[in-house]
Amino acid sequence: MSPPGLPDNRADWALKPFIEALIVAFGNKPRRDEPLSGHTASRLGGPADVWLPVNSLAELIEAVKLAQHHNTPVFMLGAGANLLIGDAGIRGLVIENRANQVHFPSPAEVGESTTLIVESGAVLPSLARRCAKAGLSGLEWAAGIPGTMGGAIVNNAGAYGSDIAAALIRAELLSPDGERVWQPVNWFEYGYRVSHLKQKKGKGGAGWVVLQAELQMTQAPVEEIQAQMDVFNERRKSSQPSGATMGSMFKNPPGDYAGRLIEAAGLKGHQIGQAQISPVHANFFQNLGGATAVDMLALIEIAQATVETKFGIKLELEIEVIDEFGQKIR
Numbered sequence: 001m002s003p004p005g006l007p008d009n010r011a012d013w014a015l016k017p018f019i020e021a022l023i024v025a026f027g028n029k030p031r032r033d034e035p036l037s038g039h040t041a042s043r044l045g046g047p048a049d050v051w052l053p054v055n056s057l058a059e060l061i062e063a064v065k066l067a068q069h070h071n072t073p074v075f076m077l078g079a080g081a082n083l084l085i086g087d088a089g090i091r092g093l094v095i096e097n098r099a100n101q102v103h104f105p106s107p108a109e110v111g112e113s114t115t116l117i118v119e120s121g122a123v124l125p126s127l128a129r130r131c132a133k134a135g136l137s138g139l140e141w142a143a144g145i146p147g148t149m150g151g152a153i154v155n156n157a158g159a160y161g162s163d164i165a166a167a168l169i170r171a172e173l174l175s176p177d178g179e180r181v182w183q184p185v186n187w188f189e190y191g192y193r194v195s196h197l198k199q200k201k202g203k204g205g206a207g208w209v210v211l212q213a214e215l216q217m218t219q220a221p222v223e224e225i226q227a228q229m230d231v232f233n234e235r236r237k238s239s240q241p242s243g244a245t246m247g248s249m250f251k252n253p254p255g256d257y258a259g260r261l262i263e264a265a266g267l268k269g270h271q272i273g274q275a276q277i278s279p280v281h282a283n284f285f286q287n288l289g290g291a292t293a294v295d296m297l298a299l300i301e302i303a304q305a306t307v308e309t310k311f312g313i314k315l316e317l318e319i320e321v322i323d324e325f326g327q328k329i330r
Helices: 012-026 057-069 124-133 140-144 149-155 196-200 222-239 258-264 293-311
Strands: 031-035 047-054 074-077 083-085 090-097 113-119 168-174 180-184 209-219 275-277 285-287 320-322
Touching: 012 047, 012 057, 047 057, 057 074, 057 090, 057 168, 057 209, 074 209, 083 293, 124 140, 124 149, 124 222, 140 222, 149 196, 149 209, 258 293, 275 293, 285 293
Parallel strands: 047 090, 074 090, 083 320
Antiparallel strands: 031 047, 113 209, 168 180, 168 209, 275 285
């Protein structure tokens, strides 16, 4: 029998040796059949076979290597933004990355230009605020983005004309072979909301796992940094809906805006079940409470089909739709 809190059920015989190894390493932290709707920004997502929060890089590496040893697939979860997990959940191990240490330079090391090391589970708004207090500029755009450093590096997160590629010097990764390696920014082949890692995501078992990043920052007066963050936050609050969303649903096509196209197609406020295209900003799709991933996918397909029919433009998803096996399917 499984220990308390880890009942015998789906795929139990295949997972039992792995779960036993996880319990030896992490005690009562792993959970069976954990609803992922409680760990995503959209409040959508079925159960994970096994869910495990990790609080340090050492724990993260140990969990990934244990899964590799037991041939168990791994899905990395940060803040749960910019993705849509299906109602069937995810098979294998879902690691929620909470390794969030930030290594600021000492006062003697701070100059006009300086660097800091950030672990991959660091949450972007918190990191931006800490940098502002330290007089370090370069992440003001991240103050309102509900993601983690790891997700930002994979997706080249950005806003207001800047992105993580502009600040990144290099990042340390755990390779599919279990080796820790630092890669320079050009290795990531960054483009608009895309990277080498995002294109390769899911291949090679656990794939590449982001451990930490070295960022280039510039010194600036605290008041100036905070003022810029306040401007960005006010713009975000006035133009984007609150509540359960995934962030921007579609990439902006060249020379246009996805939200404008969806609104012009007459879909602003359109609803399927409890999934709705926001009446505030049409490039944000909301879970009004009780929506399903199926509802959200249907809404996505309607938006794409209608915009393509009316304007000849095929909207490309900015979020990732994840199947039962942790693979990106669109």
